[in-house]
Amino acid sequence: MSQFLQLAGFRAGPDGPRVSGHRGARGVLPENTLEGFAFCQTIGVDSIEFDVVMTKDRVPVVVHNHTLDGSLARDASGLWLPDPGPRVAEMTFQDLRACDIGAANRATEYGRRYSDQARLPSARVPTLDEVLAFAAKSDLYLFVEMKTDPDAPDMEQERRDMAQAVVAAVRKAGVANRVAMHSFDWGILDVCRKIAPDLPTSYLSYVTKNPQEEAQSADRTVEPDLTQLTMSLPQAVADAGGQMWCPFFMEVTQEQVEEAHALGLLVNAWTVNSVRDINRMIDMGLDGIVTDFPGRVQDCLLRRNLK
Amino acid sequence: MSQFLQLAGFRAGPDGPRVSGHRGARGVLPENTLEGFAFCQTIGVDSIEFDVVMTKDRVPVVVHNHTLDGSLARDASGLWLPDPGPRVAEMTFQDLRACDIGAANRATEYGRRYSDQARLPSARVPTLDEVLAFAAKSDLYLFVEMKTDPDAPDMEQERRDMAQAVVAAVRKAGVANRVAMHSFDWGILDVCRKIAPDLPTSYLSYVTKNPQEEAQSADRTVEPDLTQLTMSLPQAVADAGGQMWCPFFMEVTQEQVEEAHALGLLVNAWTVNSVRDINRMIDMGLDGIVTDFPGRVQDCLLRRNLK
Numbered sequence: 034m035s036q037f038l039q040l041a042g043f044r045a046g047p048d049g050p051r052v053s054g055h056r057g058a059r060g061v062l063p064e065n066t067l068e069g070f071a072f073c074q075t076i077g078v079d080s081i082e083f084d085v086v087m088t089k090d091r092v093p094v095v096v097h098n099h100t101l102d103g104s105l106a107r108d109a110s111g112l113w114l115p116d117p118g119p120r121v122a123e124m125t126f127q128d129l130r131a132c133d134i135g136a137a138n139r140a141t142e143y144g145r146r147y148s149d150q151a152r153l154p155s156a157r158v159p160t161l162d163e164v165l166a167f168a169a170k171s172d173l174y175l176f177v178e179m180k181t182d183p184d185a186p187d188m189e190q191e192r193r194d195m196a197q198a199v200v201a202a203v204r205k206a207g208v209a210n211r212v213a214m215h216s217f218d219w220g221i222l223d224v225c226r227k228i229a230p231d232l233p234t235s236y237l238s239y240v241t242k243n244p245q246e247e248a249q250s251a252d253r254t255v256e257p258d259l260t261q262l263t264m265s266l267p268q269a270v271a272d273a274g275g276q277m278w279c280p281f282f283m284e285v286t287q288e289q290v291e292e293a294h295a296l297g298l299l300v301n302a303w304t305v306n307s308v309r310d311i312n313r314m315i316d317m318g319l320d321g322i323v324t325d326f327p328g329r330v331q332d333c334l335l336r337r338n339l340k
Numbered sequence: 341m342s343q344f345l346q347l348a349g350f351r352a353g354p355d356g357p358r359v360s361g362h363r364g365a366r367g368v369l370p371e372n373t374l375e376g377f378a379f380c381q382t383i384g385v386d387s388i389e390f391d392v393v394m395t396k397d398r399v400p401v402v403v404h405n406h407t408l409d410g411s412l413a414r415d416a417s418g419l420w421l422p423d424p425g426p427r428v429a430e431m432t433f434q435d436l437r438a439c440d441i442g443a444a445n446r447a448t449e450y451g452r453r454y455s456d457q458a459r460l461p462s463a464r465v466p467t468l469d470e471v472l473a474f475a476a477k478s479d480l481y482l483f484v485e486m487k488t489d490p491d492a493p494d495m496e497q498e499r500r501d502m503a504q505a506v507v508a509a510v511r512k513a514g515v516a517n518r519v520a521m522h523s524f525d526w527g528i529l530d531v532c533r534k535i536a537p538d539l540p541t542s543y544l545s546y547v548t549k550n551p552q553e554e555a556q557s558a559d560r561t562v563e564p565d566l567t568q569l570t571m572s573l574p575q576a577v578a579d580a581g582g583q584m585w586c587p588f589f590m591e592v593t594q595e596q597v598e599e600a601h602a603l604g605l606l607v608n609a610w611t612v613n614s615v616r617d618i619n620r621m622i623d624m625g626l627d628g629i630v631t632d633f634p635g636r637v638q639d640c641l642l643r644r645n646l647k
Contacts, residue, residue: 060456061368061635068382075375076458094435139643148615149367149456151635152642308455328368328458335447335459 037233039087042079042174044301044320049339051321052330053176054190055304056097060147060325063105063134066096070167078327080174080214082303085161087182087200092126093161093198099182104143106132108141113138122182129158147325153288161199165206175208176215176235176301177278179225181255188220188255193217195225200232217218217256219229226274235277235301236255236270244311247306248281267293267300279323280302282310290317308333316337344540344583349481349518350606351627356646358386358628360516361609362402367454367632370412370441372402373463373629374619378476385634387481387521388609391469392506394489399433400468400505405559406489408465411450413439420445429489436465454632468506472513482515483522483542483576483586483630486532495527495562500583503531507539524563525578533581542584542608543577549593554586574600574607584638586610586630591618597624615640622646 037113037200043051057069065083073081084097101124103116109280110322121129135153137144160328161177168175185191196214198213203212215235222234239248240259270278278293294298301321305314311333314322324330345647350358358444364376368527370549372390380388391404408431416438428436442460444451462640468484475482492498503521509517509613521532522542529541546555547566574596577585590608608628612621618640631637 060591062383072379072382075379076369077461130372136638136642138638144644149635149638152638153382154384210481326456328456331443331459332446332455332457335443338450 037231039174039212039233040276040299043213043277043301046319049315049337050066050319051174051301051325052334053080053082053174053321053323054078054327055082055325056084057081058148058325058327059329060306062138062151063153065097065159066102066134067155067159067167068156069164070164070171070173073327074171074173076327078173078331080176081168082176082323083164084178084180085195086121086180087195087198088126088129088273089120090125091122091198092192093162093202094121094126094129095159096120096129096249097123097180098292099180100252101185104141105307106134106267107136108132112241113140115143116307119125122184126160128235132158132259138340144185146258150269155177161202162206165202165208165334168211169208170333171334172211172292174211174213176213176236177279178215179221181216181218181221183253183255188208191234192221196221200225200229203229203232205296213277215277215279217254220255222273222275233276234274235279235298236273236275237279237303238266238270238284239281240280246281246283248283264292265289265292267296267298270298275339277301279318282314285319287317295317306331344357346481346517346519346540347583347606350517350540350608351522353626356369356622356641356644358481358608359529359634359641360387360389360481360608360628360630361385361472361634362389362630362632363391364365364367364388365634367456367613367634368635369458370463370503372404372458372466373398373441373460374466374470375460375463376509377471377478377480379486381478381480383634383638385480387483387628388475389483389630390504391485391487392470394502394505395428395436396430396435397432398501398505400502400509401433401436402468402471403428403436405557406487406491408436408439410445410449411448412444413441414610415439415585417476423448427491429491431493433467437644438581439465443463444551446642448622454487465619466507469513469618472515476513476515479518481518481520484510484521485544486525486528488523488525488528490560490562491504498523499531503535507532507536510536520584522584522586527562529537529582538585541581542586543580543582544586544610545573545577546588547573550637553588553590555590557632572596572599574603574605577605579602584608584627589621592624592626594624597626601625
């Protein structure tokens, strides 16, 4: 795998695992905002993770769900969007940009989940280009999560369009040397490898879909049925041609980490937020920890005299 | 008190109390750093609170303790300062500036207190001029806490020197319209009123000195013996000529808030960090809440549909 120089920024070092800010630093600032990404740069984490969805007019934007969630967005008049809200794929970029995502809606479960999350006086959904232009001036590595639309009429077309748009944006911004192409949709990672063989691919997995787990989102995701695998997850990622495996943190075992490393894969777990879970992930020798609370992970590492 | 236009920025509004970031946002980022103050501006809090101490060569710097604390500062070679560390009054600005305050020392009680506090790759003690130049470009109001040195050979000289230096810096930066002169040392506030009668004065109080309380610091403070007062604290502040009273939050009662308001004083409590205490302070109708966790206070206000 040594041809992927990007991997140096995602691999654990002598100072322990890499720290990656999930959707920026969601425990501290509203998710997927330029302000959240800037916070990550200020505190010197290794990488950020963010989500790409396409608007109706095919602008790649950085937003998590396929519907603009009424739990975090208000319209131009300041009213919370309805729930369920409009599909991003049916909104123009101009429509989307009119919405304010500077404060989560505390009347919703989501809005009450991160009780230290500050508000922003106003914030807009950033374009992928804007996030990458920011990243180009930083030294952050990037997990670019591509979220193909489960309702797209032609999934192969959807994958090609999104992969091409993301790769083009990455090249335009000049950040290809710090990017991992990241998705639950293992199919789009096949496309990425074909059109951009120099970019490493990073395979997300979430098998059990326990509705009690925080990982669960109301949003639907394009992904293979991993309960039907006839081999281990690390082996499946390696066979697919991936360089990184990114399991839900409650689903990864020490044996799997060792197997993945033996296969030449890096392992990054998401989304690890409690001190107890963070320490367990550090002990397991992961390459990276994706977290809503990057300061908390830094604190755990500092208490061990790591970075 | 209506001659002090600055007070508009410190007085509670229809959206509840003002939010003030204590030493920046100490729960989120290392204290008294430009990065912490910038975070407060990003999230749109109303004001910041910070501490001014003088170096040996009489440069006003923004640092909390009279000794540069080994719990938060490393020397130029990266080693933690000894404990007790050098007195700021005996360090040149150049000496002080060589120290790195980007991460608290997790081997100390202080360094383990804020477990979500992120690190900064490197950070320096800022000068008062630097903080005020930043503030001039922001819309933040400022609690400028003057920390006169209890070991100064001539306290009247110390007070005059510090008050003059701070007032000069405030005027030079053009932020007099957003400043409150703030101190535990009620004596320096007398000096401030004489040399800068246009600046409101803000009286800190901490009476009981319970060693179990988080308010307690190893650092000594110049302050009157408030256990000897023959009148109420609000009355004493009003008699002294102050515009704001800033009690330790565990020591303020509803009756005192009402008395202070009847006397024309504003009331800002410090340092209010737990959700329970924050809500109690909101219920008491304070003008402002000084907190290490400004996002948490914003969350409490948003849950009440306030700002």
